[in-house]
Amino acid sequence: xxxxxxxPCLDVRHGEVIKGxxxxxxEVIGAIEPLAEQYAQAGADELVFYDxxxxxxxxxxxxxxxxxxxxxxxxxxxVAGGISSIAQAQxxxxxxxxxxxxxxxxLRNPELINTLVEEFGQQCIVIGIDSFYNSxxxxxxxxxxxxxxxxxxxxxWQTRDWLREVVxxxxxxxxxxxxxxxxxRKGYDIEQxxxxxxxxxxxxxxxxxxxxxxxxxxxxxxxNVDGALAASVFHKGxxxxxxxxxxxxxxxxxxxxxx
Amino acid sequence: MSLVIVDTACANLSSxxxxxxxxxxxxxxxANAERIRSADKVILPGVGTAxxxxxxxxxxxxxxxLKQLEQPVLGICLGMQLLTNWSAEGNxxxxxxxxxxxxxxxxxxxxxxxxxxxxxxxxxxxxxxxSISPEQAWFYFVHSYAVAPDDATIATCNYGQTFAAMIRxxxxxxxxxxxxxxxxxxxxxxxxxxxxxxxxxxx
Numbered sequence: 001x002x003x004x005x006x007x008p009c010l011d012v013r014h015g016e017v018i019k020g021x022x023x024x025x026x027e028v029i030g031a032i033e034p035l036a037e038q039y040a041q042a043g044a045d046e047l048v049f050y051d052x053x054x055x056x057x058x059x060x061x062x063x064x065x066x067x068x069x070x071x072x073x074x075x076x077x078x079v080a081g082g083i084s085s086i087a088q089a090q091x092x093x094x095x096x097x098x099x100x101x102x103x104x105x106x107l108r109n110p111e112l113i114n115t116l117v118e119e120f121g122q123q124c125i126v127i128g129i130d131s132f133y134n135s136x137x138x139x140x141x142x143x144x145x146x147x148x149x150x151x152x153x154x155x156x157w158q159t160r161d162w163l164r165e166v167v168x169x170x171x172x173x174x175x176x177x178x179x180x181x182x183x184x185r186k187g188y189d190i191e192q193x194x195x196x197x198x199x200x201x202x203x204x205x206x207x208x209x210x211x212x213x214x215x216x217x218x219x220x221x222x223x224n225v226d227g228a229l230a231a232s233v234f235h236k237g238x239x240x241x242x243x244x245x246x247x248x249x250x251x252x253x254x255x256x257x258x259x
Numbered sequence: 260m261s262l263v264i265v266d267t268a269c270a271n272l273s274s275x276x277x278x279x280x281x282x283x284x285x286x287x288x289x290a291n292a293e294r295i296r297s298a299d300k301v302i303l304p305g306v307g308t309a310x311x312x313x314x315x316x317x318x319x320x321x322x323x324x325l326k327q328l329e330q331p332v333l334g335i336c337l338g339m340q341l342l343t344n345w346s347a348e349g350n351x352x353x354x355x356x357x358x359x360x361x362x363x364x365x366x367x368x369x370x371x372x373x374x375x376x377x378x379x380x381x382x383x384x385x386x387x388x389x390s391i392s393p394e395q396a397w398f399y400f401v402h403s404y405a406v407a408p409d410d411a412t413i414a415t416c417n418y419g420q421t422f423a424a425m426i427r428x429x430x431x432x433x434x435x436x437x438x439x440x441x442x443x444x445x446x447x448x449x450x451x452x453x454x455x456x457x458x459x460x461x462x
Contacts, residue, residue, distance in 0.1 A: 001377065002375050002418055003376040003397070045375065045376055070273055070274055071277045071280070074441070074442050075399070075441075076437070076440045093271075094272070094273060096273035096274045096277060098274065098437075098440060121307040121308060122372060123374070123401040123403070200370070201370055202370050202371065202372065203372070226370060257394075257397075259443060
């Protein structure tokens, strides 16, 4: 049976792993490779590396670490950050990344999704969506340039429409980052995720809000997502992956056991 | 022991190479026909579409070379599908060294691509899954097309339907999943492939 995926996310800036609270006040967690290897050995199913400054700085990720990661870990990983051309995508995939994740550049140029899918296949093109719930208008709005607070801006897209658009253009997987929840560890946005699940015929990954083992259990059983992404609970040692996986298995959720 | 990874110019070449390097083997990545023919073992990697990959192999003039190999050959993911007779992805004739067909997955209402870790069930004549217990047999899959189970199937997987996770005919083997990205179980599979002898591969 296909396992629900546990996906630690490592936000990378200047070659170091960092973590911000609601995308702000970034603090340094540590060097990339030892963390990556540690997570792979602990039983992570997949890793995501976001160069969070890349899109905002209008430059591609500093790529030398991609190949170093590919050498040491034996689980799949995704690289995100400022990839806006075939050449950039080709380079990162050639260095050993399994998937690339596109966010702001796809909003700027949606046709980029089609181009990348045609060139590299649907299976390695992930679309990241930063979604913010506006309680005044009762809408979910898509934001871009979220790596840099001073440049973060609302787009004209509502989340459901953008999700349908990127799926129609061939996206192979969606990471939905619920910005209101990000970094505050109060639980995933079950309401939004389950509402969008039916609009998402490709794998859907929940992001933002994980604070306890119960939150993972909820997001798998109530929102039926394919994977759950989290950062601070893992980086700060609040949740150990082997314990998390055993708890999910005990709750009857299909999970690859940590060895 | 010489190991060649066929340079299909596709994206997962590096991760396959690194996986073997972690096992202490230095593979040669090449599209040179003579180097491929003379290798002890050959890996055919692949991601992307069957149509594009077959076009690449034709341009590299490797179609007949790959069809006539006698040493153990392992096709990975799309590389496995290229070993079959035909793929529905682009309605394209493939290498035809394993009598099987590649079809679009019918996963009912489950998301596609089939992406993530899934368990595989080995049949008895599968030397590549030796020393991997059924409980350990989790592998990483990413695909939307799959080979229908038939006589060439040596392991199955289930995702809305049962499909061939691994296939074999004589010296040709295929794995739909990515052993290079499948943790300890994947590493064991690659090690088993390296340790195959002629006795294992002749039908």
